[in-house]
Amino acid sequence: MRLIGALFLSLLATWVSAAAVPYERLVAAGADGNWLTYSGSYRSERFLALDQVNRDNVGRLKVLWAYQMQPTDIAGAGLQETTPLVVDGIMYLTESPSSVSALDARTGRLLWHWAPELPEEVLHIGFPKVNRGVAILNDTLYVGTLDARLFALDAGTGAVRWETRVADNAVGFSLTLSPLALDGQIIVGVSGAEAGVRAFVDSYDAATGKRLWRTWTVPAPGEPGSETWGGESWQTGGGSTWLTGSFDPDLDTLYWMTGNPAPDWNGDLRPGDNLFTCSILALDPATGAMKWHFQFTPHDTHDWDANQIPVLVDGEFEGKPRKLVAVANRNAFYYLLDRETGEFLLGTPYSKQTWAAGLDGTGRPIVLPDTDPTEEGTLVWPSLQGAINWFSPSYNPDSGRLFIPNRRMGAIYYKADAEYEPGQPFLGGGEQALSGDDASGAVLAIDVMTGRQLWEFPLKAPPWSGVMATAGGLVFASSLEGSFFALDETTGRSLWNFNTGAHIRTNPMGFAVDGAQRIAITGGNTLFVFGLQ
Amino acid sequence: MMLQRNGASPTSRLAGLCLLLLAPLTPAVAADPETVASPIRAFTAEDLADGQRLFRVHCARCHGMLGEGGEGPNLKRATLRHAPDDEALFEVINEGIRGTGMPGTFGPNDDELWRVAGYVRSLGRLPPEDMPGDPAAGRIVYETAGGCAACHITRGEGRGVGPELSDVGQRRNLEYLRRSLTNPDADHPMLSGWMTGRVNAFLTVRVVSPEGEYEGLRVNEDEFSIQLRDLGGAIHSFDKRELLNLERAFGHSLMPGYETMLTGAQVDDLVSYLMSLKGEES
Numbered sequence: 028m029r030l031i032g033a034l035f036l037s038l039l040a041t042w043v044s045a046a047a048v049p050y051e052r053l054v055a056a057g058a059d060g061n062w063l064t065y066s067g068s069y070r071s072e073r074f075l076a077l078d079q080v081n082r083d084n085v086g087r088l089k090v091l092w093a094y095q096m097q098p099t100d101i102a103g104a105g106l107q108e109t110t111p112l113v114v115d116g117i118m119y120l121t122e123s124p125s126s127v128s129a130l131d132a133r134t135g136r137l138l139w140h141w142a143p144e145l146p147e148e149v150l151h152i153g154f155p156k157v158n159r160g161v162a163i164l165n166d167t168l169y170v171g172t173l174d175a176r177l178f179a180l181d182a183g184t185g186a187v188r189w190e191t192r193v194a195d196n197a198v199g200f201s202l203t204l205s206p207l208a209l210d211g212q213i214i215v216g217v218s219g220a221e222a223g224v225r226a227f228v229d230s231y232d233a234a235t236g237k238r239l240w241r242t243w244t245v246p247a248p249g250e251p252g253s254e255t256w257g258g259e260s261w262q263t264g265g266g267s268t269w270l271t272g273s274f275d276p277d278l279d280t281l282y283w284m285t286g287n288p289a290p291d292w293n294g295d296l297r298p299g300d301n302l303f304t305c306s307i308l309a310l311d312p313a314t315g316a317m318k319w320h321f322q323f324t325p326h327d328t329h330d331w332d333a334n335q336i337p338v339l340v341d342g343e344f345e346g347k348p349r350k351l352v353a354v355a356n357r358n359a360f361y362y363l364l365d366r367e368t369g370e371f372l373l374g375t376p377y378s379k380q381t382w383a384a385g386l387d388g389t390g391r392p393i394v395l396p397d398t399d400p401t402e403e404g405t406l407v408w409p410s411l412q413g414a415i416n417w418f419s420p421s422y423n424p425d426s427g428r429l430f431i432p433n434r435r436m437g438a439i440y441y442k443a444d445a446e447y448e449p450g451q452p453f454l455g456g457g458e459q460a461l462s463g464d465d466a467s468g469a470v471l472a473i474d475v476m477t478g479r480q481l482w483e484f485p486l487k488a489p490p491w492s493g494v495m496a497t498a499g500g501l502v503f504a505s506s507l508e509g510s511f512f513a514l515d516e517t518t519g520r521s522l523w524n525f526n527t528g529a530h531i532r533t534n535p536m537g538f539a540v541d542g543a544q545r546i547a548i549t550g551g552n553t554l555f556v557f558g559l560q
Numbered sequence: 561m562m563l564q565r566n567g568a569s570p571t572s573r574l575a576g577l578c579l580l581l582l583a584p585l586t587p588a589v590a591a592d593p594e595t596v597a598s599p600i601r602a603f604t605a606e607d608l609a610d611g612q613r614l615f616r617v618h619c620a621r622c623h624g625m626l627g628e629g630g631e632g633p634n635l636k637r638a639t640l641r642h643a644p645d646d647e648a649l650f651e652v653i654n655e656g657i658r659g660t661g662m663p664g665t666f667g668p669n670d671d672e673l674w675r676v677a678g679y680v681r682s683l684g685r686l687p688p689e690d691m692p693g694d695p696a697a698g699r700i701v702y703e704t705a706g707g708c709a710a711c712h713i714t715r716g717e718g719r720g721v722g723p724e725l726s727d728v729g730q731r732r733n734l735e736y737l738r739r740s741l742t743n744p745d746a747d748h749p750m751l752s753g754w755m756t757g758r759v760n761a762f763l764t765v766r767v768v769s770p771e772g773e774y775e776g777l778r779v780n781e782d783e784f785s786i787q788l789r790d791l792g793g794a795i796h797s798f799d800k801r802e803l804l805n806l807e808r809a810f811g812h813s814l815m816p817g818y819e820t821m822l823t824g825a826q827v828d829d830l831v832s833y834l835m836s837l838k839g840e841e842s
Binding site: 153404441443448451452454456457459463464484485486487488506508509510512521524526 | 614617618621666667668669670750759760763781782783784801808810
């Protein structure tokens with residue numbers, strides 16, 4: 028009897044400690060075949076440190092299982108931008124608009140599914156009904172919803188541990204990003220600049236859901252940066268924070284990106300540089316206080332959000348070892364900044380742009396005349412969608428190559444009047460993109476320290492999906508038309524490709540089960556997992 | 561049945577405790593804008609002028625500066641197939657038409673959308689174009705001197721290489737049709753989707769493969785492959801990496817120009833016949 032009792036207790040103990048991802052595992056994330064956070068690690072390299080699949084055998088890669096997202100009645104839902112996590116053999120992913128599923132990562136079989144009760148009318152002004160993934164800390168998953176709530180779910184069963192309202196969807200706030208889990212706290216940002224919200228970065232206590240701090244991205248009168256907003260325009264300033272940032276535990280610094288000022292195309296209503304929109308912010312995770320900031324596009328009038336992945340890079344820059352952050356920005360410039368001080372080190376175009384003569388010594392753009400939107404329309408490259416958008420670049424720290432999924436499309440920008448009305452689009456104009464056969468894309472490889480282009484792989488259409496480099500010398504990428512493929516990271520030649528049959532609008536990720544490497548991508552509503560078998 | 565974890569974690573799990581928890585899917589109703597009684601009847605000249613201004617920014621690229629059509633259909637018609645009433649028209653402008661090149665509109669708010677709809681309705685009150693010739697005579701030109709059925713299907717008859725013409729009178733205006741006959745290189749039908757953008761729908765492509773040379777109309781293309789339909793209607797599929805040459809002949813149509821092959825009167829009759837083809841609504 029005692030033996031059975033001991034057995035029962037040990038089984039109970041294993042049941043209780045189902046998923047176990049303490050903060051220390053997140054700090055060390057990257058090399059053990061798990062995918063523990065949205066970008067693979069706090070450095071946001073989206074680098075798969077596995078080499079079982081490599082140049083020599085990737086030609087044999089095949090689909091091992093597929094999972095089709097749950098059908099939904101919610102109109103306009105169905106666009107999948109998720110990056111699944113894999114923790115010790117269980118995959119956690121989100122499904123449009125705000126659902127969560129747990130799958131057996133070995134077979135793809137569903138373990139549980141959770142969907143929030145969303146209101147009948149949910150605003151999503153400026154973006155589709157998407158969700159980019161969950162965060163995990165200890166045994167709890169964290170997910171944001173389209174109606175701007177944050178939920179904590181038991182990773183074992185999907186049961187709700189707590190929920191909190193982050194902001195009011197009725198004026199345009201949503202959560203579409205994958206939250207970022209730090210030590211005991213969950214960091215989230217919001218969407219909504221196209222509805223004229225005033226945005227922020229929030230931190231929540233991971234155990235209770237209590238808000239720990241809020242850092243506004245648009246300052247109120249009297250606060251630093253408020254002099255860059257004319258009149259009352261700060262109240263509807265935008266500056267959305269809708270993409271997962273990066274974290275340096277040694278510097279104890281959180282890096283978060285901000286979006287466009289509102290209204291998008293009519294800057295007359297908001298004279299000034301409009302800090303801290305279109306910027307990278309370095310925040311103290313304990314308080315949310317700003318350590319430094321760098322603004323990529325002052326007084327933006329092209330909707331060039333800086334919500335791109337900030338990749339943390341360590342290496343020698345001009346002979347000295349430095350801690351850097353590399354950003355391929357939507358405005359078509361590639362930037363290297365010192366991530367301790369925010370010092371601008373390098374900025375160079377990586378894609379066709381017709382709006383700036385270059386950057387000055389501080390990294391400020393030298394804007395060319397006649398590039399602002401006008402009533403009759405002004406042709407500018409890149410389009411509002413940018414030379415890159417939210418989807419991920421990838422960095423191989425061993426080779427020093429940064430891989431950028433590049434959109435090549437111009438647009439005619441229009442300016443119009445804008446009058447703020449809560450819950451309505453606050454845009455001040457529009458865009459006619461020169462799309463289809465007038466546009467294209469590429470996967471670029473650049474030297475991270477110099478921005479020099481090493482090779483490019485052309486894409487028929489500008490992509491909406493990211494890339495992932497691996498220790499096997501490969502770069503996985505995908506196209507809008509639905510091809511998922513592997514490039515040789517040295518030459519850019521394609522070594523393998525697979526037609527998923529639907530648009531791919533997300534990033535690849537990878538993991539291992541029973542020591543066997545897997546690569547995953549979602550095409551349309553189907554998650555495909557590949558392996559050598 | 562124990563589900564084994566991989567090496568990282570030594571714990572194992574009882575199958576019986578792996579509950580399949582399927583939360584009920586939210587039975588949310590489609591998040592459409594509220595159906596408001598159409599304000600169009602009460603619009604003033606100023607409202608319509610505002611609608612025209614918005615139309616030019618958001619719609620003219622496909623529907624023409626005067627709504628006469630181009631890539632998108634001619635809107636100077638009393639009845640619009642997808643918009644039998646004002647509320648439906650609002651929906652079309654707001655959300656687009658699934659499966660066609662009509663995207664939804666991203667920028668304007670609800671008031672602005674109504675004003676665009678009001679302007680579009682006002683286009684339907686404009687007098688229709690006068691036909692320059694005789695549609696019945698034009699049908700004979702279509703079937704004989706024009707030889708159109710070799711490449712076009714109309715009302716179920718013909719061979720499909722170029723666009724189907726059964727409702728072309730619904731979608732195009734006189735000037736466009738005349739130009740497509742006398743100078744086919746000038747205009748290319750486009751396909752539009754909000755994700756893929758505007759793509760030449762009947763693009764002439766010439767390839768050189770190890771098997772030989774092929775010319776045809778592009779049916780689909782991505783970075784790895786391209787599919788063509790030749791003038792006989794056969795489909796050819798190529799891996800682009802195996803091609804020795806690939807030429808996309810933008811600005812060149814495989815359709816012959818009829819300026820020298822038909823008389824002016826024949827062209828007048830033919831375009832009048834084509835304008836009479838309105839699909840099921842003839």
